[in-house]
Amino acid sequence: MDPGDGDFEAFVTARGPRLLRVAWLLTGDAHLAEDLLQSALAKVWPKWSRIAGEQPEAYVRKAMIHLHASWWRRRWRGELPYGELPDTAVHFDAYAKVDLEQSLATAVRSLPVRQRAVVVLRYFEDLSVEATAAALGCSTGTVKSQSSRALRALRGLLPAPVEGGDRRG
Numbered sequence: 001m002d003p004g005d006g007d008f009e010a011f012v013t014a015r016g017p018r019l020l021r022v023a024w025l026l027t028g029d030a031h032l033a034e035d036l037l038q039s040a041l042a043k044v045w046p047k048w049s050r051i052a053g054e055q056p057e058a059y060v061r062k063a064m065i066h067l068h069a070s071w072w073r074r075r076w077r078g079e080l081p082y083g084e085l086p087d088t089a090v091h092f093d094a095y096a097k098v099d100l101e102q103s104l105a106t107a108v109r110s111l112p113v114r115q116r117a118v119v120v121l122r123y124f125e126d127l128s129v130e131a132t133a134a135a136l137g138c139s140t141g142t143v144k145s146q147s148s149r150a151l152r153a154l155r156g157l158l159p160a161p162v163e164g165g166d167r168r169g
Helices: 005-027 030-051 056-074 092-110 113-124 129-136 140-157
Strands: none
Touching: 005 030, 005 056, 005 092, 005 113, 030 056, 056 113, 056 129, 092 113, 092 140, 113 129, 113 140, 129 140
């Protein structure tokens, strides 16, 4: 065992939940998210002594994005089975928030890989344009154009806001 292993373990303990959320936003599946994070951490571990003093979270995020892109290129995107629909209607207000979150997650997963990565980093991870560009290894102009395209696509995929729902003045 390396002397830096304790540092790596502390990093994973402290930042693991946040990184797992990023992985879930990229994959849309809890089990795939765990696999993605674990694979990224396995790639980072041998280089830990070199990256620990820098920005290890950004390094792991970048590894996850690259791994996810390579998985996504190889993945079969055919039909997905769903369970049976319930026979009874459910009250809209009780599930409106959950439905919106599910719609958003589904819409984000339907974006091309690069746009999805930009949306996850910019709007879910709240990174700046510059930090997102650094994580993706591209220019800030690319981040801005991919963000614009992604938001336009999401607006077309998501239901229109309910009138009177926005109470900001």
